[in-house]
Amino acid sequence: MEITKRFHRIIAIYFQLQGRSIVKAQDLADRFDVSLRTIYRDMRSLEQAGIPIYGEAGTGYSLSEGYRLPPTSFTQEEIISLAAAEKLMQKFVDPDMFRHFSTAIGKIRSYLRYSDKTNMMLLEENMWMSSPGLTFNEKVPEALSVLFESISMRKTIVMEYRAVYRDQPNIRKIEPVGIYHEGNFWYFVAYCHLRDAYRQFRIDRIHKVSRTDETFTREHKPLSHYLDKKESHPSWTVRLRVELEFARYLQWDRSYYGFESEQIDGEYVVMTFQSNNPEQEFARWYLRFADHAQIVEPEALKTCVRRIIDHIKI
Structure with missing residues (x-):
């Protein structure tokens, strides 16, 4: 069994080498849940099998340029x-x-x-997916492609972007760092020359985009560095007391609003959230099912909800 497991791991490592320009030993160890020593031994096995592997300390492993095996069959x-x-x-x-x-x-x-x-x-x-809705601006069908090209080629982008607080888009020159999907939308982090700072943008708010021939002006950290900063913003602990029979209808949406845990309390479920935008985003989401739930804490969230209700025009 152990021999079979090692064989499949070595084959998988080879395909990692074939599919990427550089593969780090630590990444392989994490992926296959083995020690670095095991990865080094697997690499020696591949070399002994005649696979031309180039390795450099501190960089990683790669296959010699031009070496490829014919396409394999698929399971x-x-x-x-x-x-x-x-x-x-x-x-x-x-x-x-x-x-x-x-x-x-x-x-x-x-x-x-x-x-x-x-x-x-x-x-x-026999597979069907619903329409993506407003995830993208239909007038800019190439937005994701241009962003990915920009990141891989390290070329700046010029775009017309309409922020949520603006009536009209303005022109920005940016250096995209990374792209991520959250909730129902695609976002990207970029260094903005207009603001001289790193900013988060939403792809469906792009009105026009094009890649330039200008190389990035600075070295950017990995996307995770900027997402960690984004998630470190102050948040509110929110607790809701939701009717037990109704609680199941929230399980699809709640993860988008900072859901952390739940505890059954008789005929109710007490749900705990960490919300970065309680005054608007969370409060308005709560109003969708407010007749089946009660805000336990904080009091400030109750005030936000009452303020919204007071401004409802019927």
Whole structure:
């Protein structure tokens, strides 16, 4: 069993090397939950098998330029994943990015056996994803593609962007750092030359975008560095007392509003949240089901909800 497990790990390591320009030993150790010593031993096994691996201390491992094995066959589980991925991409990325992905999937299909192609078609015919809605600006179908190109090529972007507090978009030159999906929207972090600072932007608020030939003016830290700062903003601890029979209807939305835990209390469920925007975002979400829930704390949130109710026009 241990020999079989090691064999599959070594094969998986090879595919990691084949799919990436540089692979770090620590990343492999974390991925396969083994020690660094085990990874070093696996690398020696690949080298003894004739795989030309180049390694440099402090950098990582890579395959010698130009070395590739012919395409391998796919397992049934991998084919299922490809079919599912194409449907997910259709929903969660913009039209331009989906077009590129479909082209890539088409090339992969050419290596599949006839039976595998048939199975993939059958899966696709019986999978459906709802429309992405307002996730992207329809006038800018290439937004994600341009951002990804900018990050990989380290080229600045010029865009027309309308912030939530503006009636009209303004022009900004930015250096994108990274892209992430949260809630129902795509966001990206970038160094903004207009503000001379790092800012968070929402992709559906881009009205026009183009990549320039200008190289980034600075070295940026990984996206996680800026997301950690974003999450470190002061937050409120919120507790709601929700009717037990109704609580199940909140399980899909609550994670977007900082849900942390829940505890059953008789005919109620006490839910605890950490909210970064309680006065507007959380308060307005609460009003959607306020007839089935009570705010336990904080008192300030109750005040926010009452203020919103007082301004309701009927």
